[in-house]
Amino acid sequence: MKDSKYLVPIMLFIVLLLFPMIQYFTNQNYIIHLLLYAFFYIILTSSWNIIGGYGGFISLGHNAFLCIGAYVAGYCAVRYGISPFYLIGVSGLVAGIFGFIVGLITLRVRGPSFIISSIALVMIMRIIFDHWDLVGGASGITLPYNSLPVEWSKIPHYYSFLFLAIAAIYLNWYVRHSKFGLALRAVSHDETRSAVAGIDVKLIKVTAFALSTFLIGSAGAVWADYLTYIRPNMFLIILIAANIVLMVILGGKGTVSGPIVGTVIFILFNEIILSFFGATELNILLTGLLLVITLLYFPDGIVGSLKNKGIIPKFLDWG
Amino acid sequence: MYILQVIILGLCLGFVYALMATGLTLIFGVMRIVNLAHPIFIICGAYVAYWLFKFYGLDPIFAIPIAAIVCGLLGAIIYKLVFEKDAGSQRYSEMTVLLTFGTAMILDGTLSFFFKNTQRITSPPYATDAIFIGDIFLPTAQLYSGLLSLSLIVALALFLKFSTLGVAIRATSLNRVNAELVGINVKFVCLFSFILGCALAGCAGSLVSFVFSFFPAKHWEWIAVLMSLVVLGGMGSILGAVVAAVVLSVVASLVGAFFAPSWSTMVFFLALFLILLIRPHGMFGKYLS
Numbered sequence: 150m151k152d153s154k155y156l157v158p159i160m161l162f163i164v165l166l167l168f169p170m171i172q173y174f175t176n177q178n179y180i181i182h183l184l185l186y187a188f189f190y191i192i193l194t195s196s197w198n199i200i201g202g203y204g205g206f207i208s209l210g211h212n213a214f215l216c217i218g219a220y221v222a223g224y225c226a227v228r229y230g231i232s233p234f235y236l237i238g239v240s241g242l243v244a245g246i247f248g249f250i251v252g253l254i255t256l257r258v259r260g261p262s263f264i265i266s267s268i269a270l271v272m273i274m275r276i277i278f279d280h281w282d283l284v285g286g287a288s289g290i291t292l293p294y295n296s297l298p299v300e301w302s303k304i305p306h307y308y309s310f311l312f313l314a315i316a317a318i319y320l321n322w323y324v325r326h327s328k329f330g331l332a333l334r335a336v337s338h339d340e341t342r343s344a345v346a347g348i349d350v351k352l353i354k355v356t357a358f359a360l361s362t363f364l365i366g367s368a369g370a371v372w373a374d375y376l377t378y379i380r381p382n383m384f385l386i387i388l389i390a391a392n393i394v395l396m397v398i399l400g401g402k403g404t405v406s407g408p409i410v411g412t413v414i415f416i417l418f419n420e421i422i423l424s425f426f427g428a429t430e431l432n433i434l435l436t437g438l439l440l441v442i443t444l445l446y447f448p449d450g451i452v453g454s455l456k457n458k459g460i461i462p463k464f465l466d467w468g
Numbered sequence: 469m470y471i472l473q474v475i476i477l478g479l480c481l482g483f484v485y486a487l488m489a490t491g492l493t494l495i496f497g498v499m500r501i502v503n504l505a506h507p508i509f510i511i512c513g514a515y516v517a518y519w520l521f522k523f524y525g526l527d528p529i530f531a532i533p534i535a536a537i538v539c540g541l542l543g544a545i546i547y548k549l550v551f552e553k554d555a556g557s558q559r560y561s562e563m564t565v566l567l568t569f570g571t572a573m574i575l576d577g578t579l580s581f582f583f584k585n586t587q588r589i590t591s592p593p594y595a596t597d598a599i600f601i602g603d604i605f606l607p608t609a610q611l612y613s614g615l616l617s618l619s620l621i622v623a624l625a626l627f628l629k630f631s632t633l634g635v636a637i638r639a640t641s642l643n644r645v646n647a648e649l650v651g652i653n654v655k656f657v658c659l660f661s662f663i664l665g666c667a668l669a670g671c672a673g674s675l676v677s678f679v680f681s682f683f684p685a686k687h688w689e690w691i692a693v694l695m696s697l698v699v700l701g702g703m704g705s706i707l708g709a710v711v712a713a714v715v716l717s718v719v720a721s722l723v724g725a726f727f728a729p730s731w732s733t734m735v736f737f738l739a740l741f742l743i744l745l746i747r748p749h750g751m752f753g754k755y756l757s
Contacts, residue, residue, distance in 0.1 A: 207565065207566065209569070254741055254744055254745055255741075255744060257744060257745075257748050258744055258748045260565075261496075261502040261565055261703065262699055262703070262744065262748065264502070264565050265502065265692075265695040265696070265698075265699055265740070266699075266740060266741065266744055268691060268692050268695065269692050269695070269696055269736075269737040269740045269741070270737075271692075272689070272692040272733070272737050273734065273737045273738070273741075276730070276731065276733065276734050276737075279730070280728075280730060280731070386688075387688050391569065391573060394566065394569075398566065429581065430576075430577050430580040430581040430584075430585075430684075431577060431581055432577070433573050433576055433577035433580070434573070434574055434576075434577025434578055434581065435577070436573055436577075437569075437570045437571065437572070437573025437574035437575075437576070437577060438570070438574055439570075440566065440569070440570035440573065441550060441567060441570035441571060441574065444563060444566055444567050444570065445550070445553060445567070448563065
């Protein structure tokens with residue numbers, strides 16, 4: 150039944166591809182914003198899943214690479230007048246190279262020490278960016294607005310995020326089903342034994358880390374253009390890292406569809422909280438509560454739990 | 469002379485950092501939990517001292533036992549609710565890091581919902597005083613908190629060294645299974661050391677309440693600093709954490725004095741990365757697989 154398995158995702162893709170046409174009739178900027186916000190977080194969670202889910206390295210510092218991508222694009226846009234959309238690949242590459250170097254250092258340790266070093270990375274970046282006058286220090290960079298009319302101004306970002314999200318999901322799927330992913334999962338279970346089996350453990354780990362940071366960096370370029378201003382305290386806060394981890398855990402880490410399901414559910418949950426309570430500190434409280442409850446009662450996440458029980462819908466079962 | 473002055477100020481702060489880190493490393497040693505919620509317990513202790521001073525005029529130094537009891541009770545509740553269920557399951561340490569992370573967010577959200585993120589500081593009369601010894605001046609707030617932290621650390625070390633319960637705690641952190649074999653009630657030891665760690669955080673909280681200004685979201689800064697101390701000293705080694713805290717704090721003060729104050733915390737994070745490069749299991753730590 151190969152057809153029914155791919156039918157729902159392809160239908161969904163076509164609907165999402167055609168959805169902006171609605172702007173011809175009514176102005177639905179809020180829904181467009183929610184969708185592109187969801188795509189944005191799907192990129193983050195899917196790329197995080199490569200190193201955090203398959204590799205078993207829980208990183209609480211992936212927002213550092215988002216920040217680098219955003220700053221590369223923002224700096225070039227302001228200084229040289231290049232549109233951030235042309236810089237998606239460059240931002241990704243810079244973030245990927247930076248991720249490669251960081252990975253060489255931090256991936257030597259596993260477990261708690263790695264998590265701590267990832268938090269420390271964010272703190273270091275925060276201090277550097279807060280005092281780096283070239284990129285505006287703590288007050289950041291303001292990017293030029295795009296000149297589109299208001300109902301079309303979000304559409305370039307919408308499509309960029311949509312295609313980047315599909316790239317991220319495809320990469321995730323590829324890593325899950327390729328020899329590289331098999332090696333990565335072997336490394337996550339036992340590094341010594343995988344080394345004995347002939348896997349280049351260090352190369353595998355660092356490549357996976359660089360891959361996941363590459364995609365996050367390219368998402369950062371579009372995100373910078375979408376927000377039109379970037380400041381260190383928008384990216385280098387722990388809440389973004391917490392959201393990424395929570396979404397992946399909620400959906401099920403180490404699965405292809407888990408990050409997508411987790412992201413969609415979490416964003417809906419967040420919007421509902423916002424509409425009932427407003428943007429208060431309750432948000433932090435409820436996010437933490439959701440994380441603790443998920444970890445205690447569904448450690449495998451939604452997709453993982455369904456998979457264990459064998460009642461997973463076909464269109465979510467991508468391995 | 470100026471250097472000596474800076475070093476002395478750094479030492480005082482170093483002992484406070486050391487007290488903060490000992491609770492954390494104690495909990496890690498016994499239970500293998502990296503308690504990311506530790507700094508928010510410190511903030512809780514600071515709030516206890518702050519409100520006691522504000523409403524009853526109680527000196528923050530005398531608020532130490534009360535803050536310790538409040539934080540210890542809070543720790544006991546959280547331990548019962550969150551950690552007891554999972555102790556002993558697979559992939560325990562990674563799971564619990566995220567659990568403590570969630571706990572920290574819950575406490576952070578609760579505190580900032582009630583008290584808002586305004587900067588507060590306890591202001592007992594000695595907070596703005598200073599003692600002069602020759603050319604060197606010692607702010608009494610820093611001096612008192614440093615000395616009290618040092619004495620609390622020494623008391624903890626003596627307790628661990630000589631009391632029966634202390635020996636049981638050290639045995640459990642050396643080898644959990646063997647400790648259970650010789651008749652130690654490991655579950656009770658775990659609960660007790662978690663409460664002890666949280667109580668130490670409470671003590672540290674009331675001591676810092678008149679040294680630093682604090683607000684609920686500040687604990688994210690402290691997490692990274694304290695964690696780098698613990699990793700640098702070797703996970704689970706109390707001596708290591710104290711040495712790392714004192715040395716790094718002095719270096720940070722020197723950087724702050726001769727380079728720029730805002731870069732001084734950078735010392736802690738760079739040291740963390742350096743130690744991961746050179747000696748991933750820390751200065752005094754044993755290699756944990």
